[in-house]
Amino acid sequence: MSGCYLALEGVEGAGKSTVAGAVAARLRAEGREVVEVREPGGTPLGEEIRRLLLHADDMAPWAEAMLFAAQRAQLVAEVVGPALARGAWVVSDRSYYSSLAYQGDARGLGVEAVRQVNEWAVGSVVPDLVVVLDFDPDRGLARQGDVDRIGGQGPDFQRRVAAAYHRLAAAEPSRVVVVPVDADPDVLAERIVELAEARCG
Numbered sequence: 264m265s266g267c268y269l270a271l272e273g274v275e276g277a278g279k280s281t282v283a284g285a286v287a288a289r290l291r292a293e294g295r296e297v298v299e300v301r302e303p304g305g306t307p308l309g310e311e312i313r314r315l316l317l318h319a320d321d322m323a324p325w326a327e328a329m330l331f332a333a334q335r336a337q338l339v340a341e342v343v344g345p346a347l348a349r350g351a352w353v354v355s356d357r358s359y360y361s362s363l364a365y366q367g368d369a370r371g372l373g374v375e376a377v378r379q380v381n382e383w384a385v386g387s388v389v390p391d392l393v394v395v396l397d398f399d400p401d402r403g404l405a406r407q408g409d410v411d412r413i414g415g416q417g418p419d420f421q422r423r424v425a426a427a428y429h430r431l432a433a434a435e436p437s438r439v440v441v442v443p444v445d446a447d448p449d450v451l452a453e454r455i456v457e458l459a460e461a462r463c464g
């Protein structure tokens with residue numbers, strides 16, 4: 264039995280966390296073992312790195328990209344890799360595709376350069392399916408509660424992130440799928456589970 268690594272992506276305020284919870288609940292109801300994680304975070308070290316990433320006063324763009332990759336290396340080693348190895352499904356709120364969109368594209372570090380750093384961090388443990396929840400970035404920002412350092416970059420940055428996700432989906436259509444946020448979380452979760460089961464079985 265092999266597991267499945269499903270990642271949810273999107274701009275701030277797209278509703279990823281709620282949909283991720285609904286997806287996990289639906290998979291559990293089918294009798295699957297499900298491990299839910301979030302990035303940045305998901306391990307004790309990763310949660311410390313998250314605090315730095317979201318609340319430090321100043322951070323150079325490559326320091327930011329490297330810290331995202333570092334928390335991801337820990338998450339993959341400690342949680343995601345072992346879960347997949349025992350046949351569990353992993354539902355992740357963000358993944359290395361966030362780094363490609365935010366640091367690689369929107370911040371301008373270069374998608375391929377950021378991909379390379381992340382390949383060192385995660386090796387072959389990459390999501391089987393990446394679902395981008397497509398939501399208007401301006402509405403997403405308006406919906407945001409606590410604004411963190413990256414969420415506070417403003418509307419132009421969020422629009423660049425949204426466009427970046429569309430480019431990533433166009434470049435990797437078999438792995439990255441855009442799903443419009445046009446229904447409630449349970450309906451979206453049903454569609455996403457169908458996509459994941461088609462991909463992973």
Ligand code: TMP
Nearest residue numbers: 302303331357358361362365366413414
């Ligand atoms: P969250 O709001 O989904 O918890 O994510 C935290 C913030 O970190 C959000 O603004 C997106 C950003 N982020 C990146 O810039 N690069 C990454 O690789 C990840 C995982 C998140």
